[in-house]
Amino acid sequence: MRKVDFRGLNLKAFWQGLIRSDSAVGNRIVPPTGFTAQLTVFSAGAMAFLAVFALALALATGRLAERWSHELASSVTVRVSASDADQDARVQAAMAVLSTTPGIGEARQLSDDQVADLLTPWFGPDMPVDALPVPTLIDVPITGSDFDSEGLRLRLEAEVPGAVLDDHTQWRRPLVSAARWLKTLGLISLVLITAASASMITLAAKAALSANGQVIRVLRLIGARDITIATAFVRRFTQRAAIGATGGTLAGMIAIALLPNMDAAGGFLTGLGFQGWGWLLPLLIPVVAAAVGFFATRWAALKMLGAVR
Known part of the structure; x- marks a missing residue:
């Protein structure tokens, strides 16, 4: 060959x-x-x-x-859980802490309808969300690089019992x-x-x-x-x-x-x-x-x- x-x-x-x-x-x-x-x-x-x-x-x-990555990293959420009598007071306390935290914008409390919209994909549109023990959610936009999530978490634990900071890490990664x-x-x-x-x-x-x-x-x-x-x-x-x-x-x-x-x-x-x-x-x-x-x-x-x- x-x-x-x-x-x-x-x-x-x-x-x-x-x-x-x-x-x-x-x-x-x-x-x-x-x-x-x-x-x-x-x-x-x-x-x-x-x-x-x-x-x-x-x-x-x-x-x-x-x-x-951008959307989940551009905001954090604060969940406030308490009894009906203390709920409003603790929400106001959490808003006061957020107002003095550097690196964040204007915090916004989600309405009942907005919370219901968030839960609709899991529970469906006919689920009576009002009957569920749903915590109050506060949306916190991050606007600066000086935001310290760990510092804010410690402040909320010390000043607002029942408030939890969620930086979406478990979802984002x-x-x-x-x-x-x-x-x-x-x-x-x-x-x-x-x-x-x-x-x-x-x-x-x-x-x-x-x-x-x-x-x-x-x-x-x-x-x-x-x-x-x-x-x-x-x-x-x-x-x-x-x-x-x-x-x-x-x-x-x-x-x-x-x-x-x-x-x-x-x-x-x-x-x-x-x-x-x-x-x-x-x-x-x-x-x-x-x-x-x-x-x-x-x-x-x-x-x-x-x-x-």
Whole structure:
């Protein structure tokens, strides 16, 4: 078995041949239709469609992690629990402590309706919240870097019995960690999709080369070089990958655009989608697919031509 000299088939010569190759000769070597053509176009389109959603997931979860981290870190909550006779007095005492605490804005006591809205996702809209022993909640916005949560917690414990400071740490860390893991999984999905696309295109190119083995032998007999034969396959499969990926990308972008927004989803924030200039990022997927098709077919063609003698 003769070994192929990869050093003699450099990328520059491949690219020049890819641009200048005659389409009629390419059609004779690589048929424009058939099983391998359909497989390449379909696999590239399907992978591009999935890549759009993986990219949207990675971007959306990144924004979600930042928003959750900012919103939960920008305020704290004070819960005041006492008997009905002492409730108002302790709430006023807690408000007095908060008014002299540096680094916070104007504290705001949540009304009964606002507390009921917070509990609705857990108890439902028909639950009589008034009958529950719900503590008074005070929303405290953080406005300065000199805010000392531990100092405020100690002051409330000493001056206002039954008052508890909640800085949302138990909520914030798992939520932000989960969002960041989802972003990582989205990026890993993009890598796996790229690898799967390269594998499918490589298999299709090898199948096409094997099916046209007799044609390749005849071309060699009349003096055709391996670079000429390989370039025809590279050109054809790169075009197929780009065409399929373009269709899959457009279909994925349309599907993302048709997703319901926050209001249409009944107030539940899904966050999946692109924003602003982010809509231009999926347009890079056909370019990446064409590059994957180029290098995958190039590798497969050079390897197979070394074996077909």
